[in-house]
Amino acid sequence: MTRRDDQRTGAVRLAATFLRVGVMNEVQYRINFFIQLVQSLLTIATGLTALALVFSHTDELGGWTKPQLLAVMGVFTMVGGLIRTVIQPNMQRVVEDVREGRLDFALTKPADAQVLVSVRDVRFWQLTDVIVGLVVLIVALVQIGDSVSARDLAVFIGVLLVGLVTIYCFWLMLASASFWLIRMNEVQELFDGIYRAGQYPVGIYPGWLKYGLTFLVPLAFAITVPSEAVTGRLTWQAVAVAGATTVGMIVFSRWFWRRGLRRYDGASA
Amino acid sequence: MPTEPVVVVEQLGKVFQVPVREPGLRASLKSLLHRETRAVVAVDAVSFRIEPGEVVGFLGPNGAGKTTTLKMLAGLLHPTSGNCSVLGHEPKGRPAALLRQITLVMGNRNQLQWDLPALDSFELNRAIYRIPRADFLRLRDELIELLELQTLVDKPVRNLSLGERMKVEIAGSLLHQPKVLFLDEPTIGLDITMQKRIRSFVADYNKRYGATVMLTSHYMADVQALCKRVIVIHHGRILFDGALASLAERFSLDKTVTVRLADGEEIKVNAPRGEIAAATGKLLAENDVVDLTIEDAPIEDVIERLFESEPAK
Numbered sequence: 001m002t003r004r005d006d007q008r009t010g011a012v013r014l015a016a017t018f019l020r021v022g023v024m025n026e027v028q029y030r031i032n033f034f035i036q037l038v039q040s041l042l043t044i045a046t047g048l049t050a051l052a053l054v055f056s057h058t059d060e061l062g063g064w065t066k067p068q069l070l071a072v073m074g075v076f077t078m079v080g081g082l083i084r085t086v087i088q089p090n091m092q093r094v095v096e097d098v099r100e101g102r103l104d105f106a107l108t109k110p111a112d113a114q115v116l117v118s119v120r121d122v123r124f125w126q127l128t129d130v131i132v133g134l135v136v137l138i139v140a141l142v143q144i145g146d147s148v149s150a151r152d153l154a155v156f157i158g159v160l161l162v163g164l165v166t167i168y169c170f171w172l173m174l175a176s177a178s179f180w181l182i183r184m185n186e187v188q189e190l191f192d193g194i195y196r197a198g199q200y201p202v203g204i205y206p207g208w209l210k211y212g213l214t215f216l217v218p219l220a221f222a223i224t225v226p227s228e229a230v231t232g233r234l235t236w237q238a239v240a241v242a243g244a245t246t247v248g249m250i251v252f253s254r255w256f257w258r259r260g261l262r263r264y265d266g267a268s269a
Numbered sequence: 270m271p272t273e274p275v276v277v278v279e280q281l282g283k284v285f286q287v288p289v290r291e292p293g294l295r296a297s298l299k300s301l302l303h304r305e306t307r308a309v310v311a312v313d314a315v316s317f318r319i320e321p322g323e324v325v326g327f328l329g330p331n332g333a334g335k336t337t338t339l340k341m342l343a344g345l346l347h348p349t350s351g352n353c354s355v356l357g358h359e360p361k362g363r364p365a366a367l368l369r370q371i372t373l374v375m376g377n378r379n380q381l382q383w384d385l386p387a388l389d390s391f392e393l394n395r396a397i398y399r400i401p402r403a404d405f406l407r408l409r410d411e412l413i414e415l416l417e418l419q420t421l422v423d424k425p426v427r428n429l430s431l432g433e434r435m436k437v438e439i440a441g442s443l444l445h446q447p448k449v450l451f452l453d454e455p456t457i458g459l460d461i462t463m464q465k466r467i468r469s470f471v472a473d474y475n476k477r478y479g480a481t482v483m484l485t486s487h488y489m490a491d492v493q494a495l496c497k498r499v500i501v502i503h504h505g506r507i508l509f510d511g512a513l514a515s516l517a518e519r520f521s522l523d524k525t526v527t528v529r530l531a532d533g534e535e536i537k538v539n540a541p542r543g544e545i546a547a548a549t550g551k552l553l554a555e556n557d558v559v560d561l562t563i564e565d566a567p568i569e570d571v572i573e574r575l576f577e578s579e580p581a582k
Contacts (some may be wrong), residue, residue: 010399017396021389104345105380108373109397110365116397120382 015119022122036125040132047073062204067143072227074137076199079222081129087168089121094175095184114257148230156229162246163222169253170218179260198223275449275481276319280351283312283337311337313505324475326496327485334505335485339451343373372447376454379438387422387437398445412440416470432463452484456491468494528552529560
């Protein structure tokens with residue numbers, strides 16, 4: 001096994017251990033499951049009400065029918081849940097650790113620092129959003145009526161994962177910015193605010209916003225593209241753009257993170 | 270058999286660029302456009318060597334450069350000048366081969382997962398350091414025994430007291446059997462009993478495993494209990510490097526007499542040990558004293574004196 005392979009399996013094993021321990025621990029706090037479930041249901045109810053309101057005036061929105069938009073809402077809720085389960089808690093902790101000087105501990109470990117800070121926390125019960133979102137998605141697909149083939153499903157899962165990676169990269173860049181800015185308390189609210197835009201397909205927004213939500217904050221790849229995959233609207237061009245952007249973001253975010261670390265090496269007292 | 274020193278530090282220096290800003294709104298706005306920085310020398314051309322198995326005390330007041338030096342040795346800060354090496358590795362760039370053999374404990378910060386029982390955090394450390402299971406279990410149970418953690422390790426860390434947390438923290442940072450321990454103020458904020466407990470553990474650990482220990486503290490008692498050798502650092506420079514005994518001989522002989530008078534006024538007098546009886550007698554004879562204490566001069570004063578005794582370069 002080459003050193004690089006070894007590093008990669010090391011990263012996977014590390015992530016698996018943290019995930020296992022985190023889940024074991026969270027499962028003890030069962031009351032959180034119910035609190036989160038109620039919250040998920042409330043959020044989806046608000047979303048559905050808004051959607052009903054839109055469709056009381058029109059039959060379609062930017063070329064998307066009502067059940068198709070319902071599918072988008074399902075994916076939006078699922079992806080939001082996944083972000084809050086594994087991405088957001090870890091990245092917020094980086095911001096806190098930088099501010100409070102606790103990042104030192106992650107850096108004195110013989111593991112890749114980026115991997116280590118990305119797997120330390122898991123908010124297991126946020127997965128209620130994934131369940132609720134999945135139910136909404138299934139309902140939407142039943143309403144659309146076209147059968148979803150195994151191939152569609154595989155593509156859906158594939159582009160969903162790619163989309164999550166882009167969101168992770170985006171969050172990593174946000175978190176890395178804290179090496180320069182130090183005070184980034186509101187960054188989560190900022191992200192949540194922008195994320196809300198993802199409950200509609202980005203195609204319905206005006207040009208500048210559409211590009212912003214695609215390449216600046218990559219909601220298009222995380223939500224719209226997977227939604228297209230299960231509603232028969234996906235083009236191969238979109239997949240290619242998503243793939244290329246993801247590779248670019250992985251490289252760039254890692255570079256940015258390392259630059260931030262170098263600054264930390266030089267400046268922290 | 271000749272052995273290589275574990276830590277080699279040569280002319281090591283660290284300068285921080287600190288933003289300066291006058292108070293007030295106008296100055297704040299000005300600094301938005303043009304940021305002025307000032308160079309602060311935290312560590313200034315420091316050199317020393319530490320041999321395997323040594324326990325060295327790094328002594329100095331707050332802001333003396335102790336932690337900065339330690340952080341450079343642990344690879345967390347890059348030196349601005351000079352060199353250092355630990356176990357033959359340059360810490361800059363944090364090579365995994367080095368990180369596997371060292372550990373860093375900071376008294377005022379904790380690294381165990383806050384909401385998890387320590388046992389789970391230990392498990393995570395096992396994954397990070399890739400410790401073989403058998404070794405891990407043996408050492409874990411040994412540390413639990415030595416530090417008397419039996420009733421503590423299955424509670425979430427947040428439910429532990431400060432001292433308990435520190436003990437658990439130390440156990441967690443030793444699971445990979447590091448050859449070099451960097452302990453930054455490990456007893457800060459702890460009560461006397463717990464301080465003693467931790468000191469005696471570090472001493473035992475050093476004997477048992479032959480690990481090299483570098484300990485910073487501003488408690489003289491820590492250093493007295495643990496270290497044969499001390500390095501005194503002040504304003505980023507080494508003022509003293511040698512046997513603890515000779516430091517005490519030269520500088521710690523002062524005692525402070527504090528008397529409280531009937532009218533509530535307090536008088537403090539510093540005097541060398543030999544003259545303390547005379548000084549106290551004089552104080553008692555000349556004043557209407559209601560209370561009297563005699564204590565060793567605080568370490569800050571001792572170091573201040575040490576600093577004054579060395580002409581500034």
